Amino acid sequence: MSVRVGMASFAHVHAPAYAAVLGNLDEADFVGLTDADANRGREEAERFGVRCFEDADSLYGTVEAVVVCSENKNHARDVIPALHGGVHVLCEKPISTTVDDARAIIDASEASGSQFRVAFPLRYLPSIVRAKEILRERSLGRILAVNGTNHGQIPGGWFLDPELAGGGAVMDHTVHLADLLRWMLDVEIRSVYAEIDSFFGTADTEDAAILTLELEGGPFADGTFASIDPSWSRGEGYPTWGDVTLRISGTTGVLDVDPFARPLRTFDHETRAPSWSYTGEDMNELMLADFLRGVAEDDPTGASGLDGLRALEIVLAAYASGEDHEPKKVKRTV
Amino acid sequence: MGGVHLNAYANIPEVEVVGVADANWESAVAGAGMAGARPYASYDELVAAEEVEVVDVCLPTALHKDLALKAAGEGRHVILEKPIARTIDDAREILDAFSGGGPRLFVGHVVRFFPEYVGIKDKIEAGELGTIGVVRTSRRSPFLTGWNDWYADWRVSGGVLVDLLIHDFDFLRWTLGNIERVYARGVQGHEYNRLDYALVTLRFEGGAIAHVEGHWGYPGPFNYSIEVAGSRAILSADSTEPATMNLISSRAEAPDLVSGKSPYERELAHFVRCIATEEEPVVKPDDAYEALRISLAATESIVKGEPVTLGGQR
Numbered sequence: 157m158s159v160r161v162g163m164a165s166f167a168h169v170h171a172p173a174y175a176a177v178l179g180n181l182d183e184a185d186f187v188g189l190t191d192a193d194a195n196r197g198r199e200e201a202e203r204f205g206v207r208c209f210e211d212a213d214s215l216y217g218t219v220e221a222v223v224v225c226s227e228n229k230n231h232a233r234d235v236i237p238a239l240h241g242g243v244h245v246l247c248e249k250p251i252s253t254t255v256d257d258a259r260a261i262i263d264a265s266e267a268s269g270s271q272f273r274v275a276f277p278l279r280y281l282p283s284i285v286r287a288k289e290i291l292r293e294r295s296l297g298r299i300l301a302v303n304g305t306n307h308g309q310i311p312g313g314w315f316l317d318p319e320l321a322g323g324g325a326v327m328d329h330t331v332h333l334a335d336l337l338r339w340m341l342d343v344e345i346r347s348v349y350a351e352i353d354s355f356f357g358t359a360d361t362e363d364a365a366i367l368t369l370e371l372e373g374g375p376f377a378d379g380t381f382a383s384i385d386p387s388w389s390r391g392e393g394y395p396t397w398g399d400v401t402l403r404i405s406g407t408t409g410v411l412d413v414d415p416f417a418r419p420l421r422t423f424d425h426e427t428r429a430p431s432w433s434y435t436g437e438d439m440n441e442l443m444l445a446d447f448l449r450g451v452a453e454d455d456p457t458g459a460s461g462l463d464g465l466r467a468l469e470i471v472l473a474a475y476a477s478g479e480d481h482e483p484k485k486v487k488r489t490v
Numbered sequence: 491m492g493g494v495h496l497n498a499y500a501n502i503p504e505v506e507v508v509g510v511a512d513a514n515w516e517s518a519v520a521g522a523g524m525a526g527a528r529p530y531a532s533y534d535e536l537v538a539a540e541e542v543e544v545v546d547v548c549l550p551t552a553l554h555k556d557l558a559l560k561a562a563g564e565g566r567h568v569i570l571e572k573p574i575a576r577t578i579d580d581a582r583e584i585l586d587a588f589s590g591g592g593p594r595l596f597v598g599h600v601v602r603f604f605p606e607y608v609g610i611k612d613k614i615e616a617g618e619l620g621t622i623g624v625v626r627t628s629r630r631s632p633f634l635t636g637w638n639d640w641y642a643d644w645r646v647s648g649g650v651l652v653d654l655l656i657h658d659f660d661f662l663r664w665t666l667g668n669i670e671r672v673y674a675r676g677v678q679g680h681e682y683n684r685l686d687y688a689l690v691t692l693r694f695e696g697g698a699i700a701h702v703e704g705h706w707g708y709p710g711p712f713n714y715s716i717e718v719a720g721s722r723a724i725l726s727a728d729s730t731e732p733a734t735m736n737l738i739s740s741r742a743e744a745p746d747l748v749s750g751k752s753p754y755e756r757e758l759a760h761f762v763r764c765i766a767t768e769e770e771p772v773v774k775p776d777d778a779y780e781a782l783r784i785s786l787a788a789t790e791s792i793v794k795g796e797p798v799t800l801g802g803q804r
Contacts, residue, residue, distance in 0.1 A: 300685075364623045483795065
């Protein structure tokens with residue numbers, strides 16, 4: 157059984173990858189897309205062989221589910237009408253740039269009964285899933301700390317506009333690892349300390365940070381701590397897009413998780429450049445299939461709106477800490 | 491560490507080890523045997539019986555001060571294993587004892603003698619990496635067993651921050667300059683036996699940010715890594731990568747695969763040359779003092795749950 161699905165906006169760089177998956181997925185009947193940038197909408201619709209809808213309303217009147225990939229600031233604008241129109245939504249991370257927007261999205265989902273999910277695809281990587289099991293099996297003894305990275309290259313376009321993106325590297329990358337910490341260790345984040353700066357070439361946003369998080373609750377890691385390095389410290393010529401790594405240290409064992417490890421390493425004699433390519437499972441495909449199954453079976457899985465909000469609150473605490481160099485308690489809204 | 495130093499001295503022809511003192515007589519005998527020297531039950535007996543110009547001190551950290559001050563008072567040069575002391579007051583007294591232009595002090599911050607770390611510093615200073623942004627380091631070691639299990643006594647060793655991560659703190663300060671602010675989290679204060687772990691964030695006066703991981707009681711072999719991300723280039727080194735030789739054999743023992751001189755031999759040969767020539771050492775006493783200040787600031791940060799401002803050099 158396949159779900160009639162559309163895409164709203166191709167502003168985010170992940171949109172083409174999602175579209176390619178939707179075109180091939182048994183669970184999906186990829187109907188069409190819409191984009192506030194009409195030219196981009198037409199080009200992408202042609203490229204993926206789907207219908208280009210003139211506006212969001214007409215798309216939402218046709219599909220059962222939609223994947224929203226607009227600029228971070230515009231998520232609420234694009235998500236809320238879909239939910240009220242009875243369309244289930246998978247939204248690119250972060251959920252929004254403000255707590256108010258996130259709250260409004262969650263309220264709209266509850267009021268309408270339409271599913272709302274946040275795109276945290278790392279949850280679907282086999283090594284991450286297995287790592288979560290290893291923690292459940294208590295194979296590391298008592299957890300001491302988690303040392304995590306989500307490095308990348310400096311993106312372009314609106315990602316560098318703090319108004320549209322809600323920030324720079326901290327907003328873009330922290331949410332992934334914050335979500336993994338919460339999900340894998342079954343914790344909340346009590347407080348955050350952050351050193352934030354710009355070194356690698358951004359003008360209006362930060363491109364470097366080190367965050368230290370205090371973990372709270374759950375059976376494994378209450379009172380322990382974690383660090384996240386979300387820096388865009390990989391330059392333009394770096395052999396790959398970046399990394400995601402988690403080092404979980406325990407009293408009797410240490411687990412290093414590097415889901416994109418052991419790439420194919422290519423050296424191009426003409427460009428004199430190395431490149432590394434990943435050949436493992438497609439996390440986007442696993443995530444989108446899971447979202448559509450949840451829609452078809454009326455049984456949502458994956459990251460919820462509340463998960464998205466919790467990740468955003470951690471980012472906002474990090475920005476506050478970066479301002480005055482004090483650890484900040486994470487304000488968890490109800 | 492005493493054994494490591496004796497092995498290194500065996501390759502430095504300018505040095506004659508005349509005696510080895512240890513409160514544990516068997517250790518004194520074993521050490522003296524390695525060096526072809528005489529064993530002594532105490533420092534006092536050693537210096538009473540032998541003509542000693544230089545004292546190499548590999549005592550537990552909290553005992554550094556008394557012996558360093560005694561040797562300085564007797565006019566002897568001292569090579570002191572890192573960290574310089576357990577407390578900042580002890581460190582200050584040691585500096586003062588060697589500040590009179592007489593006997594000299596050399597503190598064994600051996601990472602400054604690892605060729606790969608020297609190479610990293612050279613590249614940074616040559617501008618090959620551009621402006622330094624984020625540095626990440628990790629240093630992990632099985633728990634060490636010393637005399638009276640002194641590493642496990644936090645009051646004597648200071649734990650992973652004072653004994654192990656001081657290597658990275660010293661290297662980073664040597665390479666990137668003084669540190670403005672330190673924030674650290676660690677398991678200090680939890681009742682773990684023979685185990686310590688910390689994550690430290692350093693903010694340098696020059697702007698760079700460093701993230702330093704330390705694990706004492708790591709359940710695998712000793713290892714370290716460093717990554718330096720600059721505006722122009724990024725570099726990394728990792729001791730878990732295959733070395734110049736790897737021997738897999740059911741028939742032979744792995745030989746010592748370190749090619750050339752060990753960092754300890756480079757370090758001690760350098761100190762000995764400084765004594766002979768009055769050359770300035772690569773590690774000045776003030777550097778050892780500043781490295782300890784960083785370790786203690788990180789310790790204070792863990793206790794207080796707040797960042798600690800170092801505010802440059804004292």
